Amino acid sequence: METLYRKYRPKRFSEIVGQKHVKTLFINSIKNNNVSHAYIFAGPRGTGKTTIARILSKSLNCENRKDAEPCNVCNSCISIDKGNFMDVLEIDAASNRGIDEIRKIRETVGYHTAQGKYKVYIIDEAHMLTREAFNALLKTLEEPPSNVVFILATTNPEKIPQTIISRCQVIDFKNIPLKDIVDRLEFVCQKEKFNATKDALIEIAKRANGGLRDALTILEQVAKSSKNNIDINDVRNTLGLVSEELIDNLLKNIKEGNIINILKIIDEVYYSGRDFETFLFQTIEKILLLIEENNNTEFINLLKPLSDILKDIKYSEEKIILVKLGFLNLINFKENNNKTTNKVLENIKKESEKIEENIESEKTEVMEKDIPKFDEVLEDLKINGDLSLYIGLSFAKIQEGSDKIKLIFPYSKKLHFELIKDKKSFLEQYIKRKFGITKEIEVILSNSTEDETLKKLSFLFGKNYKIEGD
Structure with missing residues (x-):
């Protein structure tokens, strides 16, 4: 019994699943009689590299070609499909990787064709060739006869020497999209009378990892074990998947x-x-x-x-x-x-609570000012005066004497301290002009360095830290 992937191997460019860019390139090249002398087909397994190489071989040698598509009924097409066409030579480099095999190619490449118009050499798994074999192939790849085409198919293009790559046209094959694989599986199931659910075919397509050949192999395996009635559990049991x-x-x-x-x-x-x-x-x-x-x-x-x-x-x-x-x-x-995360979150929460307490304490200090005249100054600044001055003063602890007003800022409000210090003269003139009071203003920064940043450092590192000067 013929395996499914061989039975349903495409025989025309139009039948290829995916690889639209590759099909377009070769259809145009054949129509314009502009086929290169050497190609590297690079891409994952089961994505159509060898299949397209054979279709290209048929198109170049077909006796009744229509546009770029082979007829598949002439002697050349039939012989190539069967693998006995003398002018199309397929070499498996995995088992024929030495210099002797390449020497045979060099010896025969200049001979006239025996059956068709073109000689096509398809070297599968080309990256397996030895360094000496690649070196022997260099000159032939660079200047082959006009009716000779080399196709090097590989799943590992990075292992092919740059000297070879520079003499070939590199064609990248992509993984076949999931939907295209599922559509092809549905087509094959219809032809083979398999009763398969959509979920089962999607699962098969996923396990094929972008390769249609693998997908058809899995489908055949599952069909045999489930007597042609295929559901997703059959696929998982056959492939050893858990639920x-x-x-x-x-x-x-x-x-x-x-x-x-x-x-x-x-x-x-x-x-x-x-x-x-x-x-x-x-x-x-x-x-x-x-x-x-x-x-x-x-x-x-x-x-x-x-x-x-x-x-x-x-x-x-x-x-x-x-x-x-x-x-x-x-x-x-x-x-x-999780324990570490919870501990960090707990510490952050405690620290936040401390900071909130400090803020509330500062607000209380500001609100506890019992200087009627200065309250009027703040209110007037808020409504008619400099709003930035009002905000800065709201963080100060105010001590008003008979001839002096002290504005004391905590160390954590150093920025506001600097602002009010720069505007001290303006503030004195403002109070005199608005309220008729002449008093000296003294702006003081508290000596305490226990600001919020230092509290955080102390909380994280204890007392074992040192702050370097600028």
Whole structure:
């Protein structure tokens, strides 16, 4: 039985799912007879790199090509689809990565075509070639015969030498959008008479990570195990995924700090034969989903610890022990973090209360002034005079004698002290002009340095701090 991804492999550019930019580029290049001599197809697995390479090979050699699309019925198209066309050579660089294979290409590249118009060399997993093989390929890539096209397909373009990249046109393949994968799966299900729910196909598309080939492989696997009636539970059971309810229950118990229940959930996952890495990935995905869709950042601090657990268990045989230790550390960290936060909030609250008491005390001092004449001065300033002067004076403790008025400012109101000090002469003249009283005004800054900032420092560090001078 032919596998689904081979059975439904596209045979024309128009059948390619996604990669619109790639299809447009090659359709225009073929129409204008402007195909380059060498390409690098770079992108994730299962996104159509080899498929498009074969379609391009067919278009270049098709006997009845219409515009840019191959006819798929001529001898050349049929032979290329079957893999026995002599002028299209596919090389798997993962198993043929040495210099000898590249030398064979160099020896044959100059020969005339045997069956078609173009020779096409498709080197899959090209990044696996050795350095010597790449060096042997350099000259051929730079100046191939006019009827030769090289296509280097790779999932790791960063491993290809810059000397090779500079001689090729690099085509970037993207992950296929989720909706496009789901639409294709629905099409295949209709053809194969699979009865699949929408939720199941979305779950399959998510697990394919942007690759259509993986999606079709998963669909085929699930269909075989569920007898062609596919729902989301069938997908999760086949792929070893845990239920959404279990993930929600885990997060609920983490929030509540219920260690016993968390350990029970870990045992349930382990003894049901589920994969711990998949389980942790699902938990991370759920937290990210809560953030993206609901702006719920309640569990955002769990992301880093969970990723650390994933790293710890990757190459370990005792996964269940490490997972339990990881979750116990996570709960311990969360509790300590909450205690620290609560303590800080409590300290802030106490400090705020002290500051409020000081403010009320200062207000009381100002209100306790019993100098009738100066009250009239303040009222007149408020209504008819300098408002900034009025505000500054409202923070002073006023002592009025027979020939002198003392304005005493606490150290925390140094700014207001400076303001009134600069306007002392104006204030004396103002009182004389308005009320006919001649009195000297003395502006005093209290010697106390226990202002609010110093109180905060004292609260945080005790007496063990030192203030350096300017």
